[in-house]
Amino acid sequence: GTKKRKRMTLRSPLWSEFERYETVDGWKxxxxxCGTEVKADPQKNGTSGLKSHYASCKVITIPKRFSVSSLEVIRLVIISLAPSGAIPKLFENALIELIISAELPFKFVSRPEFVHFMSIVYPKFTVPSRWTVQRD
Incomplete structure (x- = not known):
């Protein structure tokens, strides 16, 4: 039939820094x-324009930029630096580096406190088992 598609929710935390509106040329x-206009059509541009502007905006400074928690700051920085497919590998490599350089036991990743921390920082990231960390 003639069923309308359900509108997607804006999932990126970057949307809190932008006002979205529709034009004849698509979403912006x-x-x-700073008031800069960025193309933001979900079909054509996605959030890549938002990420690049956010990283280079001259008006936004780190202390003023966030009215959110430190965890959200970490999440926004990681998201803006890595392409979406690279984020899990980026986390895994950083975690392995942390464990080795801080001389932590491999079972550290199994601790409920660490698993909880990671679920807040990056909910989609599956914490690797200590066997995976040890092997890699």
Whole structure:
């Protein structure tokens, strides 16, 4: 039939820094800090334009940029630096590096406190088992 598609929710935390609006050319977003217009059509551009503007915006400074928690700051920085497919590998490599350089036991990744921390920082990341960390 003639069923309308359900509109997708804006999942990226970057949307809190932009106002989204529709034009004849498609969806665009305006930076809340400097007013710069960025193409933000979900079919054509995705959030790559938002990420690059956010990283280079001259008006936004780190202390003023966030009215959110430190964990959200970490998440935004990681998301803006890595392509979406590279994030899990980026985390895994950083975790292995942390365990080796801090001389932590491999079972550290199995601790409920660490698993909880990672579920807050990056909910989609599956914490590797201590056997995987040891092997890699």
């Amino acid at each position: 977003a305006r930076c809340k800090a």
